[in-house]
Amino acid sequence: MGQRSPDGQGAGRNPFFDNAKLLAMVLVVAGHAWQPLKDSHAVWSAYLFLYMFHMPLFIMISGYFSRSFVLKPEQGKRLITGVAVPYLVFETAYTLYGNVVDGRHNDLSLLSPWYLTWFLAALFVWRLTAPLWRAMRWWVAVGLAFAVALVGAATSVSGILNLDRVLQFLPFFVIGLVLRPEHWELLRARWVRIAAVPVLAAGAAVAYWAKGRMTAQWAMHNHSWGELHVSWPVGVAMVLATTACSLILSAAFLALVPHRRTWYTSLGAGTLCAYLLHGFFVRTAAWKGWFDAAFWHTPAGELAVTAFGVGLALVLTSAPVRRFFRPVMEPRMDWAFRLPAVRRPKAEKPAEETRVPATAGSGRATGG
Template identity: 45%
Template sequence: MSSAIQTSARTPLPEGEEAGSIPTTRGKGEATRKPTARDPYFDNAKYFAILLVVMGHVWPAVIEGSRATRGLYMLVYTFHMPVFILVSGYLSRSYTGRPDQLKRLLTGVVVPYVVFEVAYTLFTRWGTDTFRSISLLHPTYLMWFLIALFIWRLTTPFWRVVRWPLTTSLVIATLASVTPAIGGTLEMSRVLQFLPFFVLGLSMKSEHFAFLRRRPVRIASVVVFAAAIPLLYWLTPTLYLSWFYRSQSVQEMGVGVGRGLFIAGILFLCTLVLTAAFLSLVPGSRRWFTALGAGTICGYVLHGFVIRGLSYLGLFEDNPWLATAPGRVVVTLAALVAMTLLCTPLVRRALKWVTEPEMAWAFRKDAPAKQA
């Protein structure tokens, strides 16, 4: 089993290459390009991360009264989105703002955001029987990640030329965490506070992932998770869930700037460690679930309808057994199965018209393929 990531961070991906695909490296510096190949490691990472996403979204419905579930919820929220963001950053290294890349950004991120933002708004109106205006500036529910990804990727050329990209992004994130009232429009508080993970991904090289896949690191990663679970169980009564969402400033959470920055700094370090541990444990070879990693966008945008739809229909309120220990296990397993099904190639093909539309009619035919 080859566990090393075979992409050179200094070599841009070939034109038209799908996100997540890699060149096959042979020797020291020579590469045989395989434009249609995908690195199974990243698809595996995305599949496991999307499973954590659905667990994080379904557990609030059954979390009441369970300290253990609350602790696991905090554990998941510590690193599941940073994993997605870091991997997205790594796979965005070749983005330079070329017309063809902008087209893919518009069709693969902006179009799904617009379509599903409208859909979730209408769905919320139906489910809550309350009016919610359609506003692309105020993402509904889980749609914040798509608009954040659009903003982050647009800024990629800047991070490629700035001298200290990670330090700069950390300064921006710190300022965002102590600046109240910036989180509403485009979820800018989240966009800026999660920014360092995207920039970290941009800055990483293949050897960094190869290091994470070394046996001693993987053993240490198991120890990290084994220690994190009881630690968060112990801390659950004293930690606010809002710390993990990064959607507010420290002042809005009722904490002084000094203490708030200290807590945010500790949380950031813990997130880095858990993210690294997670990526260390991801298998690097092709498995039965590898192909599902290519369909995580479908699972992401669709699973919210399932969870909120069941909530609107009163499933969790009318069945108190689901909030018992056996019920939580059933809910979790059902959510994992549902997410797996939503990531299948069949669903991906069915949603291709909105998640991967061609839209040739929307772009100028004389637009240059490359920058001069």
């Protein structure tokens, strides 16, 4: 979920993307904190509303920052150290932690992502295929991505690397790949920012109406149509409809994100840290029944859990937490890679007839 340019050559960070990632991460953590409270109509509706767009938004941003990925040696190193290694570490950690705290007795299988780690496995696969999608015209790439997603939605393939989600979320990654800076600038138009408010309000109202009429699994993108007990035509219609809703809500959300630096902009660099760590807190609370008390199922309790989620996200994206976990989030591992040395051009000695006297110019000629 980092913003650094995929080729490692990017200059500076864009406050807009850091703001967007931080705000979306707050929604992710709050949404996971709500899981034990979904018996409430309001919480279930908010849960569906957030899940309809917060992961598609992250995935599109990830695709956008994968535009220059062509598997250069340095890019390959960063893909392994920044995605594969954290996946191995946290897939192992979550499995063992669940076995100890909740007595789950799960086998350690690195091919079956558990809980949060599916995103890292998916990002690894998506980024490896980025050159393929970018080689196509945008409409071909997006169309083919949707075709692949529909096949994944129709057939359960979740046994390996959670491929149900990898395939069903693929179109959002490909859309991010084909976006250009000018597309993000469209969100700054005044009319777009004004329209974003009623669009988000309408989305929240539809989510409230949907309680009892649809399952929230359509927003999770991790079940086949057979598992959701719908026919092929209904499955196609639901995938297209939920995708359209996700794109519209993502655009509305982004339209309201500040483009200037704010007090939380710097926290946007720590979203991967918050994503991978908050699950330990949320799952422990669920396993231990911390939210089973009647108070947490009242409006005041639901607001308190929401505040807990927001606060947890802010703490886990803070600089001290990022520095402490950097060895596992962003390990250097120079010992494991043999990257080509950067060749610097040698200074050429100028010919005598072209040498510039020290008194003739702004300084002594250096031959370069």
